[in-house]
Amino acid sequence: MRFLRRSLVGLFLMAVTVGLLAYAGHAVYGALETVWNREERVRPANERIFAVNVRAYDAVTVTPVLTGFGEVRSRRTLEVRATASGTVVELAEAFEDGGTVREGDLLLRVDPRTAEAALEVARTDLAGAEAELRDARRALVLAGDDVVSAEDQAALRTQALARARNMASSGIGTEAAVDDAALAEASALQAILSRRQALAAAEARVDIAQNDLARAEIALSDAERALADTELYAAFTGTLSDVTVVEGRLVQNNEQLANLVDPDRLEVSFRISNAEYARILDADGDLMQAPVRISLDVLGGNLVTDGVITRESASVGTGTTGRLIFARIDAPRGFRPGDFVSVHVDEPELQDVAVLPSTALDAAGTVLVVGEDERLEIAQVELLRRQGDDVIVRGEGLEGRLVVAERSPLLGAGIKVRPVSPELDSARAEAEAPAMVELTEERRAALVALVEANQFMPQAAKDRVLAQLAEPMVPAATVERIESRRGG
Structure with missing residues (x-):
């Protein structure tokens, strides 16, 4: 009996399992069939709008600045x-x-003793040269006097020879006397020649003495300069x-x-x-x-x-x-040679140009501008200068249009955008600002009384409305809301 009971329980469990499996298979098949028979619903894709930073293209006159780096010298x-x-x-x-x-300040002095000794020697040599020149000049004067004396003696000897010849021709004198007179004249002429040689020697001595004096003066000047060179002075401040x-x-x-x-x-x-x-x-x-x-x-x-x-x-x-x-520095206060500095040079003015961020320009020299229906368009511009993070460009027909300040690979021609800029944001804020009205004192008091009499308004809201009513200008919507409740 136990075996039969266990067998029946096993058959029952197996039948229940098979039934459950069959039901599960049928449910899965039904779900798949529903999916296969369902029609695909394609949702329409929404166009993506990109927010972009823009800047207005304003044609102005710009003075470009050339920037370089250099060294102060x-x-x-x-x-x-x-x-x-x-x-x-x-x-x-x-x-x-x-x-x-x-x-003119004294910078340093070298030991001057050697230079001073050389200067004294030069002064002594100069004194000796001056004495030698004086002696030579005196000897020259004496030599000249000797020549004059010899010439006088020769003149006398010539006269004596003439007398002797006259006497000999008259028969009074002898030929021997004439010969003696001629010999005396020749001796006198020879003495003149000797004296002239002595005079030439005296003149040469004077020239030599003058040259020695000049050398002594030069040596003295060198010694004085050598002594002065022992002191070094500043040539300028x-x-x-x-x-x-x-x-x-x-x-x-x-x-x-x-x-x-x-x-x-x-x-x-x-x-x-x-x-x-x-x-x-x-x-x-x-x-x-x-x-x-x-x-x-x-x-x-x-x-x-x-x-x-x-x-x-x-x-x-x-x-x-x-x-x-x-470049010459006009006021070099604080600068020193060797300083590494930046130099900015004003170039000639450029007219009818615009200053844009460098991120607005691509390698092809084009910019993106906001066109109709706030879609982007490509515009060609001419790059004139690069100034740090900005560029100076010139384009045709772009005056007043909005240019994309920061380009990205997602932006291109035909893309719809939402322009963003401080000027546009302030304009939108002004357009969206609530209308304000100025209240008379009677109307202001009436509105305050209505707010204070409202028992259903929370205290925080009541304080906020009363603060608005205390201002010179009150939002028109607040006034209308309070007065509409009064009318109700």
Whole structure:
């Protein structure tokens, strides 16, 4: 009996399971059949509208600014070099890096003892040369007197010879007397020749003495200059840099000791491209003396000064391009040689142009403008300048139209957009602003009484309405709502 009962229970459970499976299969088949027989409903796709930032195309006159970077340099820098060798015995207190000296200030003094001794020797030599010249001139005078005396004696001997010949011809004198007179005359003439040779020697001695005196004077001048060179003075007012000397150091002649920089005569050199260079040329092709603004970033602040372009480099350096421009700094207060600064040059004005964000222009030189039904259109423009994050462009027929300020790959011609800009938002806000009315004191008091008498209005709402009624201008909708309730 137990076996039969268990068998019947098993058959019953199996039958129930098969029935449930059959019902489940029928339900699944029915659901699939319903799905297969259902007609597809295609929902209409809604057009996507993009919100875009726009800017109005306003044709204005713009002065482009050419921006470059350069280095401040001194227009007058002097190498301070030693003019004499020796030990530095005196040094100015300001002779140090950053020290300021005035024109004519004594910078340093080298030990002058050797130069002073040489000067004394030169003075002694000059005194000896002057004495020798005086002695030579006196000897020249005496030699001249000897020549005169010899000529006088020769004249007497000639006269004696003439008398002797006259006496001999008269028979009074003898031929021997004539011969003696002739010999005496010849001796006198020979004496004249000797005296003239002595005179020439005296003249040569004077010339030699004069040359020796000139050499002594030159030597004295050199000694005085050598003594003066032991003292070094500032050639102009400026600031010292690269100082390499201290008191007591042995320096050599022409050794560089420091650099003297004039802080009031500075200029800036900056390099620009060939295209930028062409824009600052005048009608004759010469470089314009354009004004510039020079700025130096100093710990978050800026030192700004003005200047003017003065010249350009004579040639393009090896491995470089563009042009090197020099500009004089008018007020160099705070600037120092070596500062890296930015230079801004005002170019000639551009008329009938617009300034747009650089993100509004693509590589093809086109912009997107909002057309009819707020759909985008492509417009061609001419790129004139790039100014930081902005571009200066010129286009035809774009005056007053809205230009997309920030392009994206999702935007293109025919796309419907919703323009967004501060000007449009303010216009919409003004259009959507509630109408305001000005109340008379009687009407204001009546409205306040109605609000206070309303027992069904919450206290917070009542306070808000009373605050509005206390203002000079009250929303017209609030007034109408209160007065309509009174009429009810």
